[in-house]
Structures are given as structure tokens and as C-alpha cells.
Amino acid sequence: MEFKDRLKHLRKEKNLTQIELASLLHYGYTAIANYENGRNQPRISDLVRLANIFGVSLDYLVGVSDVKHYMTQDTILQENIAKQTHEKGMELTLMDKLIICFLYNTSKNSLNAKRLNQDQIKKILLNAEQECYIEFSKRFYTFLKDSSFRKIVLTQIQNELKQYYL
Secondary structure (H helix, E strand, O other), X not given: OOHHHXXXXXXXXXXXXXXXXXXXXXXXXXXHHHHHOOXXXXXXXXXXXXXXXXXXXXXXXOOOOOOOOOOOHHHHHHHHHHHHHHHXXXXXXXXXXXXXXXXXXXXXXXXXXOOOOHHHHHHHHHHHHHHHHHHHHHHHHHHHHOHHHHHHHHHHHHHHHHHHHO
């Protein structure tokens, strides 16, 4: 599938009109129509913005790959957990996904290359849980108390949101 076709498909998948998508990119109302008809091509920086809006890889957007999202071990784990929790009537929040990622990576960093038994893995996971709790508490406290760090984070998030939603 070519870029023009992918763009149209993704736009419709998100229930966006051409005008709404153009507005998100600060374009004139005909820009998206011109892309979808193959008359114009976006700049690379705008391709990145489009990929972010649709939550897809650049390779997928431009038609180089049919893989919509690159799967990392973290995202595979999250999908498996999400599937199991959904079956029990629970949904993962963004915070849940962050905790899963944090806990998984902390545990993984504690492992050696050698083979471990089930009890050793459980112990590593319990230690990782404690380490995550302590680290999260420290980082959140730093965020709240360190005004320069907080200002940097909030300013960057604000700039990112402005780029896509103003």
C-alpha cells in the first residue's frame, strides 16, 4: 500500500475528516486531500507528526512495511497481561502499563546469564517490586519538590501537546 492509501485508511480509522487532520497539523484544508490523491508529499517532520498522531511506525505510514507497530518485549508482555486481565473484566490504565514496564525492566536487570530456578526468579521479582516502590517514591518526590526538574518536564509536555492539539 502506498503512502497516500495508508494515510487515507489511517485517517478514516481514527474517524477524522481531511479538514480535522489538516487542522491538527496546522495545514490548509486541501493539504490532506492533496496527499491522499498523490499530488503532494509531506516533509519528513510532518511524516513524523502523522505517525505520532496515528500511533504507527514511519515504515508503516510510508508503505515500506506492513508492520503497524514494532513490538518490543515490554509491549508483548503488556499485551499478554492486558488480554488476561480483560478476560477477568479488568482494563489496564496507562499507569498500570508504566508499572508493568518498570517492574519488568527492573527484574530483568537483576538477572544473570545463568539459569535460575522458580524460587530464585520469585525472589528476584519480589526484590524488584521493592526496588520499584522505593525508586518510584523517590522520583515522584523529586518531581514534586524539584521545581526546575518539574518545570522542564511540564514545559516539554506542554510544547508537545501544543504541537499536536493547537
